[in-house]
Amino acid sequence: MRNYFGFALVAAVVFVTGCSAEESTDVSPPSEAETQAESSQDEETQAASEVVVCDPSVAHPKGAFEFTPKLDDSLPVKWRDEFGVILANLQEVAPISSCLHDFTDYETGENSVKSPMSIYAWSNKVSNPWPEEKPGMEGTSISGNGSDTWMILEMRSDDLAGGNIFQYSVIAHEYWHVYQRGAWMADSPPQGSGWPVWMWEGGAGVVQNLYTAEHYGSSDFDNNLSPVIATALSNPSDFERYDRDGGAAQGDSDMNGTTQTFMVLALAKELQTTLGLTEAEAFALALNPPAKPDSETAFLDVFGISLEDFYKSLAQYPAVESGEDWFEGTVVKASAVMPSKDLTLTAIFQPPR
Ligand SMILES: [Zn+2]
Structure with missing residues (x-):
C-alpha cells in the first residue's frame, strides 16, 4: 500500500x-x-475508492x-x-x-x-x-x-x-x-x-544548486558536492527513509544532503545513457517524474531501469581520498555526474517547443 x-x-x-x-x-x-499505520487502518475504504x-x-x-x-x-x-x-x-x-x-x-x-x-x-x-x-x-x-x-x-x-x-x-x-x-x-x-526519500531530498538539492549556479555563479557543484561519503553509498536503499525512520537520509553520513543530491544527478546521467535523453530531458524526468505509479515496478516503469539496477550502477563511481583537509576518509568521485555549467532550470522546465 x-x-x-x-x-x-x-x-x-x-x-x-x-x-x-x-x-x-x-x-x-x-x-x-x-x-x-495509517494505510493499513483505512485500507478497505481506500481500496474501494476511485483515483x-x-x-x-x-x-x-x-x-x-x-x-x-x-x-x-x-x-x-x-x-x-x-x-x-x-x-x-x-x-x-x-x-x-x-x-x-x-x-x-x-x-x-x-x-x-x-x-x-x-x-x-x-x-x-x-x-x-x-x-x-x-x-x-x-x-x-x-x-x-x-x-x-x-x-x-x-x-x-x-x-x-x-x-x-x-x-x-x-x-x-x-x-x-x-x-x-x-x-x-x-x-x-x-x-x-x-517515491523514495532520496528523490525528494536529492531533487530539492539539485534544484537549489542549479538555481544558485545560474543566478549567483556559485553552487555545491563547483566542488563536485564534496564530500559524498563513500561508505554511505554502500547501501543506497538506506536513503529511501529518513534517519529518524531508521534510514540514512539526513543522517550523519549524508553530509548536507549531498549523498541524495549525488543520487539524483547519477539518475539523470543514467537516463541519458539508457533512454537516450538529452541532458535537459534527463533532468526533467529525474526531477519531475510523474506521480509514482501503483505498481510493483514503479521505478522501472517510469525510468526504464529497475531500482535495484540503478543502485548497482552507483558502484561505477570510484571511492577516492577526500582531498579536503577537514574531512578524512574516502568520498565518491562525483565529477562524472555534475551537470553542464550552462544547464538552467529554464532549459529543463521550459524547453523550447
Ligand atoms: Zn529538503
Missing part, C-alpha cells in the same frame, strides 16, 4: 532544527512509520497556487529583496501545480494545503517572531498540522552576515518540496508519495 503513504504527510507537525552550516533540514515525504487524477494543464477553479511571505525585520533588506526575486523566478520557471489546491489530509479529510501558503522567515538572532500564530517554529522546513501547511525559513545570522550562498539556495530547496507535493501528491488519493 505504498501509494497511500502520503496521507499522513501534513498530519504530523514536525519541526526539525538545522544543525550544520549548510544543512537544510525539513519534512518532505511522509515518514513511513506514521504512514504505514481522481488532477490534470495541472486544466485551469483550476481556485486559480494558481500562491504564497504569502512574512519576512521579519530581523532579516537584512538585501535578503528580503533577493527572496522576492527568487520566489518570482521559481514561480515563473516551475509554477506549483494548481492541483495542490486539492491536497487532502488523510486524517482530517481536509484540504490541508491552503493557497496562499504562508512563508515565515526570520533571522535566528531573534526568537520566532510569530509565537502566537505559529508556536515552536525553528529550522527550515515545510510543516503542517492537518488543516494547513506552511514554509519555515529560520535563517542563520552567520550565513546572512558571511554571504553564504545557502541563504539563497535554501529558498529554492523548500520551494521545490512544495512543487513536488503538487506534482506527486495532489491526486486523490495521492499516488506519488511513495
Whole structure:
C-alpha cells in the first residue's frame, strides 16, 4: 500500500532544527512509520475508492497556487529583496501545480494545503517572531498540522552576515518540496508519495544548486558536492527513509544532503545513457517524474531501469581520498555526474517547443 503513504504527510507537525552550516533540514515525504499505520487502518475504504487524477494543464477553479511571505525585520533588506526575486523566478520557471489546491489530509479529510501558503522567515538572532500564530517554529522546513501547511525559513545570522550562498539556495530547496507535493501528491488519493526519500531530498538539492549556479555563479557543484561519503553509498536503499525512520537520509553520513543530491544527478546521467535523453530531458524526468505509479515496478516503469539496477550502477563511481583537509576518509568521485555549467532550470522546465 505504498501509494497511500502520503496521507499522513501534513498530519504530523514536525519541526526539525538545522544543525550544520549548510544543512537544510525539513519534512518532505511522509515518514513511513506514521504512514504505514495509517494505510493499513483505512485500507478497505481506500481500496474501494476511485483515483481522481488532477490534470495541472486544466485551469483550476481556485486559480494558481500562491504564497504569502512574512519576512521579519530581523532579516537584512538585501535578503528580503533577493527572496522576492527568487520566489518570482521559481514561480515563473516551475509554477506549483494548481492541483495542490486539492491536497487532502488523510486524517482530517481536509484540504490541508491552503493557497496562499504562508512563508515565515526570520533571522535566528531573534526568537520566532510569530509565537502566537505559529508556536515552536525553528529550522527550515515545510510543516503542517492537518488543516494547513506552511514554509519555515529560520535563517542563520552567520550565513546572512558571511554571504553564504545557502541563504539563497535554501529558498529554492523548500520551494521545490512544495512543487513536488503538487506534482506527486495532489491526486486523490495521492499516488506519488511513495517515491523514495532520496528523490525528494536529492531533487530539492539539485534544484537549489542549479538555481544558485545560474543566478549567483556559485553552487555545491563547483566542488563536485564534496564530500559524498563513500561508505554511505554502500547501501543506497538506506536513503529511501529518513534517519529518524531508521534510514540514512539526513543522517550523519549524508553530509548536507549531498549523498541524495549525488543520487539524483547519477539518475539523470543514467537516463541519458539508457533512454537516450538529452541532458535537459534527463533532468526533467529525474526531477519531475510523474506521480509514482501503483505498481510493483514503479521505478522501472517510469525510468526504464529497475531500482535495484540503478543502485548497482552507483558502484561505477570510484571511492577516492577526500582531498579536503577537514574531512578524512574516502568520498565518491562525483565529477562524472555534475551537470553542464550552462544547464538552467529554464532549459529543463521550459524547453523550447
Ligand atoms: Zn529538503
